Amino acid sequence: MTDLTHLNALQTRRRVRNQKISAGMRYVILFAVGLVMLYPLIWLVGASFKTNSEIFSSPGFIPAEPTLEGYRQGWETSTPFTFGRFFWNSFLIILPKTIGTAISCTLVAYGFARFDFPFKKILFGSVIAILLLPNVVTRIPQYILFRDLGWLDSFLPLWVPSAMAGDAFFVFMLVQFLRSIPPDMEEAARVDGCNSLQTLIYIVVPMLAPALISVCLFQFMWTMNDFLGPLIYLSSVDKYPVSLALKLSIDTTEAFEWNRILAMSVLTITPALIVFFVAQRYFIEGISAGGVKG
Amino acid sequence: MTRSEELDLTETSAGRVSGQAVSAPRPKGRGSIGLLYLAPYIVGLVVFTAIPFFASLYLSFTDYDLMSAPRWTGLENYVELFTSDRTFRRSLYVTLLYVFITVPLKLAFALFIAYILNYRLRFINFFRTAFYVPSILGGSIAIAVLWRYIFATNGLVNMGLGAVGIDPVNWFGDPVNALFTITLLRCWQFGSAMVIFLAALQSIDKSLYEAAAIDGASKWTSFVHITLPLLTPVIFFNLIMQMVQAFQEFNGPYIITGGGPLKSTYLLPLYIYDEAFRRFDMGYASAIAWVLFVIIMVLTLIAFWSSKKWVFYAGDKRS
Numbered sequence: 001m002t003d004l005t006h007l008n009a010l011q012t013r014r015r016v017r018n019q020k021i022s023a024g025m026r027y028v029i030l031f032a033v034g035l036v037m038l039y040p041l042i043w044l045v046g047a048s049f050k051t052n053s054e055i056f057s058s059p060g061f062i063p064a065e066p067t068l069e070g071y072r073q074g075w076e077t078s079t080p081f082t083f084g085r086f087f088w089n090s091f092l093i094i095l096p097k098t099i100g101t102a103i104s105c106t107l108v109a110y111g112f113a114r115f116d117f118p119f120k121k122i123l124f125g126s127v128i129a130i131l132l133l134p135n136v137v138t139r140i141p142q143y144i145l146f147r148d149l150g151w152l153d154s155f156l157p158l159w160v161p162s163a164m165a166g167d168a169f170f171v172f173m174l175v176q177f178l179r180s181i182p183p184d185m186e187e188a189a190r191v192d193g194c195n196s197l198q199t200l201i202y203i204v205v206p207m208l209a210p211a212l213i214s215v216c217l218f219q220f221m222w223t224m225n226d227f228l229g230p231l232i233y234l235s236s237v238d239k240y241p242v243s244l245a246l247k248l249s250i251d252t253t254e255a256f257e258w259n260r261i262l263a264m265s266v267l268t269i270t271p272a273l274i275v276f277f278v279a280q281r282y283f284i285e286g287i288s289a290g291g292v293k294g
Numbered sequence: 295m296t297r298s299e300e301l302d303l304t305e306t307s308a309g310r311v312s313g314q315a316v317s318a319p320r321p322k323g324r325g326s327i328g329l330l331y332l333a334p335y336i337v338g339l340v341v342f343t344a345i346p347f348f349a350s351l352y353l354s355f356t357d358y359d360l361m362s363a364p365r366w367t368g369l370e371n372y373v374e375l376f377t378s379d380r381t382f383r384r385s386l387y388v389t390l391l392y393v394f395i396t397v398p399l400k401l402a403f404a405l406f407i408a409y410i411l412n413y414r415l416r417f418i419n420f421f422r423t424a425f426y427v428p429s430i431l432g433g434s435i436a437i438a439v440l441w442r443y444i445f446a447t448n449g450l451v452n453m454g455l456g457a458v459g460i461d462p463v464n465w466f467g468d469p470v471n472a473l474f475t476i477t478l479l480r481c482w483q484f485g486s487a488m489v490i491f492l493a494a495l496q497s498i499d500k501s502l503y504e505a506a507a508i509d510g511a512s513k514w515t516s517f518v519h520i521t522l523p524l525l526t527p528v529i530f531f532n533l534i535m536q537m538v539q540a541f542q543e544f545n546g547p548y549i550i551t552g553g554g555p556l557k558s559t560y561l562l563p564l565y566i567y568d569e570a571f572r573r574f575d576m577g578y579a580s581a582i583a584w585v586l587f588v589i590i591m592v593l594t595l596i597a598f599w600s601s602k603k604w605v606f607y608a609g610d611k612r613s
Contacts (some may be wrong), residue, residue: 041428122327137587139344147360164334164341165338227545268435269356273427
């Protein structure tokens with residue numbers, strides 16, 4: 001009898017110990033992975049304050065003689081414009097595109113989630129088809145179309161397709177979100193005499209707000225990072241967004257002025273990082289809700 | 295994560311891909327008002343997607359340099375691609391190699407980390423955020439630039455390897471290594487796949503594991519027989535999205551390696567870009583784009599078709 005209790009106690013102790021070990025293992029793995037993942041970013045920030053000779057000489061991230069030269073010279077760029085101009089251009093691309101996306105995707109998602117109409121299944125199927133359609137097939141004719149419209153070297157090719165609810169992912173995400181909201185409030189509004197547009201503006205949009213914030217944040221982030229679109233459509237340097245300007249500065253100065261490039265890289269990712277940390281709840285929920293590229 | 299739980303992830307991501315969840319819960323709008331709300335989408339669909347889609351198919355059978363009108367050449371572009379264009383053959387090979395290495399590696403890693411995070415650990419939010427940050431930044435040119443620096447011969451990675459006694463690796467000089475740096479960049483961004491896996495893992499009923507443990511199942515057995523089957527809808531979803539995306543990889547090779555060395559990172563999107571926007575050979579570029587499209591489409595269809603055999607939907611009677 002005592003032997004049995006003893007054995008049980010031993011087993012329990014062993015199990016607890018095993019659990020402790022595997023919990024410890026998990027933390028070790030997570031910390032190691034986290035360190036490996038984040039160290040390049042930490043190093044990037046540190047290296048942007050280093051002198052050129054130090055960048056490739058030590059793996060540490062703390063600069064021996066911190067200097068702002070990289071930022072000062074990088075900001076000036078080798079073009080007639082400063083990086084401020086390129087940030088302004090990015091902003092000019094992002095703002096209308098994001099607003100256009102939010103408005104058009106809300107209208108379309110409302111249409112899909114709350115109305116019945118002919119060809120609805122086919123049209124919703126097309127949303128999924130666009131979602132899976134590789135852009136690479138449509139890019140060349142789109143370029144020719146924008147050229148014929150005289151839109152090359154302007155922001156229009158970057159704004160207009162998104163303002164026509166062209167980013168199917170957002171339409172899909174909003175439709176899913178709307179379907180999870182029971183339409184009771186909207187029915188009440190209709191009984192009180194609201195037409196469907198008023199219902200949309202006063203009832204649906206406030207309820208959609210969290211999902212709409214996710215949409216705007218993702219669109220901001222993707223547009224900030226977009227490289228191929230501006231590369232194809234913009235040719236004059238005075239219209240370059242930061243992504244193109246960074247590529248330009250690699251081409252012109254990389255052979256020796258590394259700290260300039262690293263400093264401007266840090267500035268380029270800063271807006272995205274700030275937005276992410278301020279609003280990360282919306283990002284995580286956004287991807288969990290719909291699944292996201294990236 | 296509260297809202298995502300309400301949304302029921304399996305339904306949103308799996309139902310979406312198979313295109314089932316179409317009918318509205320309580321349709322009450324009458325007639326065609328709905329179509330009015332869809333107007334911007336329909337116009338955009340026709341002008342920016344449908345017409346360009348067929349136009350590019352047409353262009354692929356022509357010779358078109360943007361100056362004179364497209365000249366119909368029949369199958370000439372395709373014949374050239376598959377018989378005499380060695381750049382194309384090389385590019386196609388490295389593209390397939392890249393996709394088949396990157397996608398499974400990234401998904402396996404994302405699932406592994408999500409699985410660990412799913413234990414009730416402290417700091418889970420901290421880790422989730424830390425692992426997600428690279429996904430936020432990963433598409434950025436700045437990160438591709440950073441990659442050039444850390445994989446340089448005397449860069450951070452080689453310094454780190456040197457510290458543990460490994461000889462420096464020539465990352466960008468060797469064809470296999472160069473492609474692998476781009477794979478690593480994309481695996482580094484495993485965060486969004488991980489968040490999707492994590493949400494799905496959290497929705498699995500814990501009593502299933504308890505029952506299995508009572509029956510004497512090991513952790514590995516429960517993972518293989520409970521976790522994996524219940525995750526198949528999100529695995530399927532992640533697989534398709536990541537594959538479509540990987541086939542279109544452009545920024546990585548364009549910035550980090552420029553397609554080299556020996557065209558070992560010259561992925562098809564790069565080749566298409568060069569043909570279309572550097573040499574202005576729009577017909578030939580469209581033909582390459584269509585080959586790429588058909589490959590993606592065939593693989594997607596295979597995935598959908600085979601999903602009947604391996605994707606498990608909740609409520610299914612099969613086990």
